[in-house]
Amino acid sequence: MARFTFCAILLVLAAGCGTAARTEPVATLEGTVTISGKPLPADAEGTVVFMPAARGEAPPSQAKIVAGHYKAEKAPKGQIAATFQISRLTGKMLKTSPDDIHPTPERINLVPEASRSGIKFEVQGDNAHQDFELK
Secondary structure (H helix, E strand, O other): HHHHHHHHHHHOOOOOOOOOOOOOOOOEEEEEEEEOOEOOOOOOOEEEEEEEEEOEEEEEEEEEEEEEEEEEEEEEEOOOOOOOEEEEEEEEOOOOOOOOOOOOOOEEEEEOHOOOOEEEEEEEEEEOOOOEEEE
């Protein structure tokens, strides 16, 4: 019985080692996204993705852009790149082949060419005014 108790104590101690919650270096970012100084069209849909420059620092984070505004609660700290996917429907339907019976709605990319590779910047902490103007 004493041997069993000793083994049980060792297992509990081993399980407790290294299980402290690891805190990722993250921040909350919030702001607006504009294109050439103008608000996004009302029918635009989009996301912003925050990717750390150094691997393993923190996981990438993404946030929906709604009415030109986003809020990312776990953006990585340090040097990062923000990339954008913003599009809207054209009202046209596309067929992948002449006999396609399930056409898909056509979308156009609204992110200007110069901003498609992302915007690099540094995140030091929470920022409720991290705005982006895509040009």
